[in-house]
Amino acid sequence: MKIMITGGTGTVGSATVRRMLQAGLTPHVLVRSPEKAAALPAGAVAVAGDLQKPDTLAAAFAGVDRLFLLTALAPDETQQGLNAVAAARQAGVRRLVYMSIHRLESALQIPHFGSKKPIQDAIAASGLEYTFIQPNNFFQVDHWFRDAIVQYGVYPQPIGSIGMNRVDVRDIADAVVNALTQEGHHGAAYPLIGRDALKAGQVAEIWSRHLGRDVRYAGDDLDAWAAQSRPYLPEWLVHDLRIMYDHFQKHGLPAAEEEFAWQEKVLQHAPRRFEDFVAETAAVWKG
Numbered sequence: 340m341k342i343m344i345t346g347g348t349g350t351v352g353s354a355t356v357r358r359m360l361q362a363g364l365t366p367h368v369l370v371r372s373p374e375k376a377a378a379l380p381a382g383a384v385a386v387a388g389d390l391q392k393p394d395t396l397a398a399a400f401a402g403v404d405r406l407f408l409l410t411a412l413a414p415d416e417t418q419q420g421l422n423a424v425a426a427a428r429q430a431g432v433r434r435l436v437y438m439s440i441h442r443l444e445s446a447l448q449i450p451h452f453g454s455k456k457p458i459q460d461a462i463a464a465s466g467l468e469y470t471f472i473q474p475n476n477f478f479q480v481d482h483w484f485r486d487a488i489v490q491y492g493v494y495p496q497p498i499g500s501i502g503m504n505r506v507d508v509r510d511i512a513d514a515v516v517n518a519l520t521q522e523g524h525h526g527a528a529y530p531l532i533g534r535d536a537l538k539a540g541q542v543a544e545i546w547s548r549h550l551g552r553d554v555r556y557a558g559d560d561l562d563a564w565a566a567q568s569r570p571y572l573p574e575w576l577v578h579d580l581r582i583m584y585d586h587f588q589k590h591g592l593p594a595a596e597e598e599f600a601w602q603e604k605v606l607q608h609a610p611r612r613f614e615d616f617v618a619e620t621a622a623v624w625k626g
């Protein structure tokens with residue numbers, strides 16, 4: 340059973356590669372550059388390819404039985420995903436697990452939510468066995484904010500005060516590996532959600548407690564957030580994320596109670612807690 344994974348050098352993908360290796364599986368990782376190939380953990384197999392270059396995918400997907408498809412944030416994300424689905428069908432891939440987003444359908448006006456919908460639709464119509472893994476905001480996004488949190492005592496992600504059931508990427512990896520390797524997940528769309536509906540103020544308070552220093556929420560001002568983000572992010576992404584944070588501030592991204600039982604079918608353990616993630620991360624950051 341040859342398993343391929345895209346995005347295997349990124350946040351979710353690298354956790355998934357590690358989880359596969361722990362499970363005794365051999366991940367074949369689609370990589371765009373030799374440097375990234377060299378940095379893969381022992382036991383993972385690098386396969387050259389690029390989702391933007393369909394002519395690279397026939398060789399990359401040859402002999403693949405199961406594919407974990409992750410599409411990165413990009414203005415042409417839809418096309419990249421459709422390239423992957425077409426190549427998977429042609430290569431005779433039998434099962435495809437696609438990572439999209441929690442409550443995708445409720446916020447298609449957010450560019451990187453809307454860009455995943457045609458990919459999901461193409462997969463559902465493809466005739467392949469498929470499963471959708473739909474995570475909430477990752478705990479590990481907070482790694483990007485280390486300097487703001489540790490040096491300036493500011494939590495900068497403008498998620499507002501409705502609440503979001505943020506999730507640990509290690510739970511996503513567990514769910515992906517189960518969906519790839521077990522029977523009974525065909526046609527399912529699973530939310531990947533943490534237990535607590537976290538508000539920005541609570542997130543800042545939890546960081547504060549574990550770091551032993553004041554951490555305050557930077558606030559809901561999206562003009563200020565965009566101005567701060569422009570030196571680090573391309574304009575299309577500032578625009579996209581601004582629409583997303585505006586949605587989160589108005590509606591949150593909360594889980595419904597019944598979604599936990601549904602998640603359990605693929606996760607098969609209790610979701611990891613944000614408090615534990617912060618305790619673990621704060622210990623590392625404090626050295």
Ligand SMILES: NC(=O)c1ccc[n+]([C@@H]2O[C@H](COP(=O)([O-])OP(=O)(O)OC[C@H]3O[C@@H](n4cnc5c(N)ncnc54)[C@H](OP(=O)(O)O)[C@@H]3O)[C@@H](O)[C@H]2O)c1
Nearest residue numbers: 346347348349350351371389390391410411474475476477
């Ligand atoms: N952040 C969140 O809280 C959150 C929540 C729910 C869903 N999501 C979704 O998660 C996805 C991002 O996942 P992530 O954070 O794990 O990604 P990431 O850390 O940004 O990594 C992106 C991965 O995709 C690869 N990649 C980029 N362009 C590619 C291409 N043209 N062909 C092949 N591979 C390519 C990258 O490879 P290189 O190493 O070569 O760059 C890298 O491995 C997005 O679709 C986002 O909407 C995010």
